[in-house]
Amino acid sequence: MDERTIHRRAHNDxxxxxxxxxxxxxxxxxxxxxxTRQVLFSDSELAGExxxxxxxxxxxxxxxxxxxxxxVLILRGRGHCLIGHDVKAxxxxxxVTVPPMTWHQFRATEGEPLGFLCMVNARRDKPQLxxxxxxxxxxxxxxxxxxxxxxxxx
Amino acid sequence: MDERTIHRRAHNDxxxxxxxxxxxxxxxxxxxxxxTRQVLFSDSELAGExxxxxxxxxxxxxxxxxxxxxxVLILRGRGHCLIGHDVKAxxxxxxVTVPPMTWHQFRATEGEPLGFLCMVNARRDKPQLxxxxxxxxxxxxxxxxxxxxxxxxx
Numbered sequence: 001m002d003e004r005t006i007h008r009r010a011h012n013d014x015x016x017x018x019x020x021x022x023x024x025x026x027x028x029x030x031x032x033x034x035x036t037r038q039v040l041f042s043d044s045e046l047a048g049e050x051x052x053x054x055x056x057x058x059x060x061x062x063x064x065x066x067x068x069x070x071x072v073l074i075l076r077g078r079g080h081c082l083i084g085h086d087v088k089a090x091x092x093x094x095x096v097t098v099p100p101m102t103w104h105q106f107r108a109t110e111g112e113p114l115g116f117l118c119m120v121n122a123r124r125d126k127p128q129l130x131x132x133x134x135x136x137x138x139x140x141x142x143x144x145x146x147x148x149x150x151x152x153x154x
Numbered sequence: 155m156d157e158r159t160i161h162r163r164a165h166n167d168x169x170x171x172x173x174x175x176x177x178x179x180x181x182x183x184x185x186x187x188x189x190t191r192q193v194l195f196s197d198s199e200l201a202g203e204x205x206x207x208x209x210x211x212x213x214x215x216x217x218x219x220x221x222x223x224x225x226v227l228i229l230r231g232r233g234h235c236l237i238g239h240d241v242k243a244x245x246x247x248x249x250v251t252v253p254p255m256t257w258h259q260f261r262a263t264e265g266e267p268l269g270f271l272c273m274v275n276a277r278r279d280k281p282q283l284x285x286x287x288x289x290x291x292x293x294x295x296x297x298x299x300x301x302x303x304x305x306x307x308x
Contacts, residue, residue, distance in 0.1 A: 006237045010228075010247030019249075040249055041225035047275040048202020050225055071195035071204055073271070074164075083160045093164030095173075095194055117227070119273060121201040 004043070014054060014076060014115050016040065024053070025062060034059030034108075042122065049122050054115040055079065055108040058150065063105040063135075068124035070098035072106075076115030079108045080152040085138070087147045090114070103130065103138060107150060158197070168208060168230060168269055170194065178207070179216060188213030188262075196276065203276050208269040209233065209262040212304065217259040217289075222278035224252035226260075230269030233262045234306040239292070241301045244268070257284065257292060261304060 008017040015021065016038065024035045034056035041050040052075065055061060063082070074094045081088050081096055082105045090096065090106075096116075098104045108114035130138065139145040146152055162171040169175065170192065178189045188210035195204040206229065209215060217236070228248045235242050235250055236259045244250065244260075250270075252258045262268035284292065293299040300306055 004251050004253050006240060006251050006253070007235075007242040007244075008249040008251075010245060010249070014247070016247075016249055040227065041251070041273060043223060043225070043251070045223045045254060046202070046225060046273070047277070048200070048225075048273055050204075050227070050273050069197060069199045071197070071200060071202075073194065073204070081161075086160060088161040090161075091164060093168070093170075095162040095164070095170055097158050097160050097162075097195070097197070099158050099160070100199060117271070119195060119200070119202055119204050123201070 014052065032060060032062045035061055040117075047122055048119050051118050051120070052115060053106070053118060054113055055106060056113050057108050058110050059114075060107040060150070061105055062127065062129070063103060063148070064127035064129055065101050065103045066125050066127045067100050068121050069100055070096070070104070071119040072096040072098065073117045074114070075117050077108060077112045079106060079114035080147060081106045082144060082147050085141055085144055087143050087152050089152070103134075105148075107147070107152065168206065186214060186216045189215055194271075201276055202273050205272050205274070206269060207260070207272060208267050209260060210267050211262050212264050213268075214261040214304070215259055216281065216283070217257060217302070218281035218283055219255050219257045220279050220281045221254050222275050223254055224250070224258070225273040226250040226252065227271045228268070229271050231262060231266045233260060233268035234301060235260045236298060236301050239295055239298055241297050241306050243306070257288075259302075261301070261306065 022037045038052045084102045176191045192206045238256045
């Protein structure tokens with residue numbers, strides 16, 4: 001059985017008691033910028049995990065896809081995401097669904113961090129990175145190309 | 155395959171696009187007061203579900219237990235919870251873990267709503283209500299008895 005702490009207090013800066021701030025990725029090939037990861041809930045009895053990611057102003061998550069889904073709630077700030085070929089402007093508490101095998105990336109707005117909760121299956125596959133050809137194909141859409149240059153809001 | 159909306163916008167009042175406000179319980183025997191339920195994420199590909207519950211000022215959830223766990227993040231307001239025999243004061247963004255087969259209840263503070271996210275396994279058992287004997291046993295603890303009378307904060 002897991003050792004469980006039933007109550008973990010929030011701190012002012014979107015940190016929590018007994019929750020470590022972790023490197024975002026262990027995969028050195030992945031391109032990302034200024035993003036941290038905190039695992040809020042992970043337990044042998046839970047089929048899902050709940051994590052909190054925070055992207056610093058101007059930062060972004062890895063552009064990736066995988067078989068497992070993401071269920072995202074924006075907890076802090078504003079930004080944009082790419083889901084497939086759609087670029088969406090995000091506000092606090094918006095919900096984002098990333099379907100299986102769909103390219104996706106999250107970017108913070110300049111000037112404020114973007115923090116989001118992300119529910120995933122505890123058992124899940126590893127993310128895939130786009131090949132040069134796949135990236136080129138994504139960039140044929142001008143809105144996607146602007147998003148990937150960090151210019152979605154202009 | 156599920157029909158998936160990738161982006162659902164938040165409204166000001168802790169409501170969302172395409173998310174219905176549901177009755178809290180279908181079980182008529184359950185005692186509760188002034189609480190609503192919204193299912194934010196539920197999908198055949200997700201092993202977990204993410205729900206948002208909102209307890210109006212002075213309201214409370216059902217006192218219950220079950221084999222499945224709850225992973226809770228307070229999204230709005232303040233209140234108290236009972237987890238086993240422990241009464242905890244809750245602030246916004248605090249994390250609460252409800253272990254298997256542990257009596258639990260959430261109560262809003264007078265004067266403001268308590269809103270919380272709750273992650274559960276998609277496949278889960280039905281909640282159990284306390285018998286008169288179990289309730290009497292819980293109330294032998296003065297702090298628990300005060301909580302159940304809605305007097306935890308005094």
